Amino acid sequence: MSLRSSQWYSGNDRNSYMHRAWMRRGLPREAFDGERPHIAIANTASDLTPCNSHLNEVGKSVEQGIWAAGGIPLNLPVVSLGETNVRPTAMLWRNLAAMATEEMLRANPIDGVVLLGGCDKTIPSLLMAAASVDLPAVVMPGGPMLTGTFRGTPLGCGTDVWRLSEEVRAGTLSSKAFLDSESAMIRSRGHCNTMGTASTMACMAEALGMTLPGTSGTPAPDSRLLERSHETGRLAVDLVREGRRPSQVMTRGSFLNAIVTLAATGGSTNAVIHLLAIAGRLGVELDLDDFDRTGSGVPLLVDLLPAGRHLMDDLFRAGGLLAVFKEIADLLDPTAVTVTGRPLVDYLADAEIWDESVIRRRADPLLPDAGIAVLRGNLAPNGAVIKPAAASPELLQHRGRAVVFDSIEDVYARLDSPELDVDETSVLILRGCGPKGYPGMPEVGNLPLPAKLLAKGVRDMVRISDARMSGTAYGTVVLHTSPEAAAGGPLARVRTGDPIVLDVAARRLDVDVPEAEFAARKPAMDGHAEPVRGWQRLYIDHVTQADRGADLDFLTGSSGDYPGRESH
Structure with missing residues (x-):
């Protein structure tokens, strides 16, 4: 096994000395022996991204898994976009976050990466970066929050904000009652508990094969999330040793699986733009019509807000995404592999639906045809x-x-x-x-x-x-x-x-x-x-239209490392 990090650390010259010496702040000599993969933990934790504020804890479990598997964990804070706070819109900086993460992965002595994301744009930007660099990578989603209640009624964050605010404008709900619901809306750590963009993109990451199967949808406060984080850290080391890269996992078949999943779960329309952008980074052929061709006729099986009634912790207790996959197994590409090297469909034998009011049977769908039109x-x-x-x-x-x-x-x-x-x-x-x-x-x-x-x-x-x-x-x-x-x-x-x-x-x-x-x-x-400077100037000059993923035109269709150059 030839490690990429050895390009920095092996040898006895001045440059390798400097690379090792400056990293010897807690790392032992054997960390640089050329046998231990150096794994970055691309971490979008931020107090200004409330849905990701717990990812430092998640990162610690990933770190322990990397150590346990014989790797070297390295925390790498990357650009974090909080959907609820950033103005004018977090989408303005998705491509910037992807580009910045890509460049940090290229520039540093790492062999693989664990991608920690949750809030809407964080998982897409991390996947876009990983697709461009094509180093071994795996996603660890931060998980949805638990369900809060107000006056005895469950609240779907986001969905019920729109609903309740319209009732205030209609005069059927007092402003005081609306404001009283505020402290009940967000019950715990984690991202939105509806099938909004955050939950959708976690599901898309799993459908693409980029998570440990069965991980997405695990609630953020659930102890099993930390268990999965540890396993994900161990897997990242294996990915490097086995040489498995995102371009081998995220194939056209994987993207078609994601489109089927989008329909069956009633996922966000934002997934269309994000999936197009990720595919564009890999050079995978995917266009807008694929969403209609592949999603058309797929039944809606997941009864979650905003298309249904329940919330993400209900989906988890009802059997999770693997149970959904099992109901639509005949619609999935059986050759599409996951980060484990095994096909996604290999993980469905033991999946069960434990609550058919949340995950419907194929014969009794919420809607017979739920694909994005x-x-x-x-x-x-x-x-x-x-x-x-x-x-x-x-x-x-x-x-x-x-x-x-x-x-x-x-x-x-x-x-x-x-x-x-x-x-x-x-x-x-x-x-x-x-x-x-x-x-x-x-x-x-x-x-x-x-x-x-x-x-x-x-x-x-x-x-x-x-x-x-x-x-x-x-x-x-x-x-x-x-x-x-x-x-x-x-x-x-x-x-x-x-x-x-x-x-x-x-x-x-x-x-x-x-x-x-x-x-x-x-x-x-x-x-x-017409902005005169900065990111907005670059963005407006180079952003593509929505039907092409709204990525920057000079970032599509190429992947891999830059030619090696070293200077100090």
């Missing part, structure tokens, strides 16, 4: 997505009059005005919030409903945007319209009053305006914002 038409020539499982069935085929907003600030300024010309059949359109437009593609696509319609009892309307929405959100919301308005997409030419036609069954999204008239219109938006 990809829409095309003159409003989205490069595609848009909708999550039928979280939508109102009666609105999946709809014609209504457009009410257009040019920014989220425009929404806040006009939405609740008594003069706003809107009714329950209207289609709310938000533009200027795509990758370049805001920039960063914020989670604002699930527009709040106008107050005067809430007061009438309306709780859903068709909404269309070039933005994203939180994986914890729900409603008949069309997202990721591509190209976005700020990049010259057709949303920029829609006017209030235009007839909008949504037909999910036919996979269509159109404005019913004569083609010549629509093409001749001057776009209402002049383009994207």
